[in-house]
Amino acid sequence: MKKSFFEPYVGPNYENGINGKKVLVVGASFYCNHKDCLYFKDCTDVNVKDSSRFNKCCPEYNKNDDVPLSRTPQYEIHEGYHEGYKAYCTFAKSMCEILNLKSDSDEDYYDAFWNRVAFTNFVQYFLPRWKTLPSDCTDRDLEALCEVIKEKKPDIVIIWGTVTSNLIKSALCYDSELQDNTSGYICHSNVIDDNCVIVLNTYHPSYSGFKDNGNLEKYVRMAFEQ
Numbered sequence: 001m002k003k004s005f006f007e008p009y010v011g012p013n014y015e016n017g018i019n020g021k022k023v024l025v026v027g028a029s030f031y032c033n034h035k036d037c038l039y040f041k042d043c044t045d046v047n048v049k050d051s052s053r054f055n056k057c058c059p060e061y062n063k064n065d066d067v068p069l070s071r072t073p074q075y076e077i078h079e080g081y082h083e084g085y086k087a088y089c090t091f092a093k094s095m096c097e098i099l100n101l102k103s104d105s106d107e108d109y110y111d112a113f114w115n116r117v118a119f120t121n122f123v124q125y126f127l128p129r130w131k132t133l134p135s136d137c138t139d140r141d142l143e144a145l146c147e148v149i150k151e152k153k154p155d156i157v158i159i160w161g162t163v164t165s166n167l168i169k170s171a172l173c174y175d176s177e178l179q180d181n182t183s184g185y186i187c188h189s190n191v192i193d194d195n196c197v198i199v200l201n202t203y204h205p206s207y208s209g210f211k212d213n214g215n216l217e218k219y220v221r222m223a224f225e226q
Contacts, residue, residue: 002147003141003144004120005050005051005052005069005070005125005144006030006120006124006144007073007074008073008119008120009073009076009077009114009119010152011114011115011117011118013115013116014116014117014118017117017155018095018116018117021154022118022152022156023116023117023155023157023158024117024118024120024148024156024157025091025118025120026122026145026158026159026168027087027119027160027161028121028132028160028161028163028164029121029127029132029136030072030076030121030126031044031128031129031130032044032127033130034059039054040128042054043058044126046128046136049124049125049136051125051126052069052070052125054069055068055069069126073120080110081107086206087160087205088110088205090210091113091160091205092109093110094205094210094211094216095220096109098217098220098221099220101116118154120145122137122141122159122164123137123164124140124144132164133163134163134166137164137167142168142172145168145172149191149192149197150191150192155195155198156197156198156199156224157197157198157199158200159200160203160205162201162203168199169187169201172189172191173189175188183215183219185201185215185223186199186219186223187199200220200223202216202220203216
């Protein structure tokens with residue numbers, strides 16, 4: 001039985017990647033702020049942890065060109081620049097600057113990056129708040145991520161933040177010595193049997209210290225040079 005509820009966004013140039021490497025970006029979670037919605041309490045229940053039964057009956061479904069909840073990754077990436085989603089915009093611009101992806105404007109930065117990568121969130125249901133807690137995560141989310149990695153076969157997986165990354169790295173990654181030597185930024189995973197996947201853990205791009213006094217640039221470059 002498939003564990004993933006959210007269908008990953010896959011950019012049109014994903015197979016070509018960035019500097020020849022296919023990249024999967026993994027955020028933390030989606031949240032719903034429509035507290036007056038008839039389904040809000042059940043859809044965002046952190047005990048049940050399942051939004052799937054509201055996939056096509058959410059009131060936002062008809063407002064967003066009949067996009068089901070399961071396709072939220074595609075919707076948010078497509079609309080992210082014009083809707084002003086800070087995390088997607090900040091991350092795209094930072095990565096373009098670090099990896100020398102040329103563009104002429106902020107919107108070009110956005111497309112230059114997101115057109116070349118895939119994206120999903122770790123938690124596989126909607127939260128009732130913006131902050132992700134360790135208790136929100138389950139083994140199902142971990143299994144869902146493994147599904148996506150095996151299907152998309154990225155060379156690099158970029159994880160945002162520390163809440164979900166601690167669970168992911170402890171379950172899927174090895175070479176703790178490399179993590180220690182790179183301030184926790186880089187390790188490897190063998191989720192794909194015949195392919196060693198580079199795992200790059202950054203601070204969440206909405207965090208004010210996201211660039212980490214130059215460490216972001218240092219370790220992004222290191223990961224893409226492997």
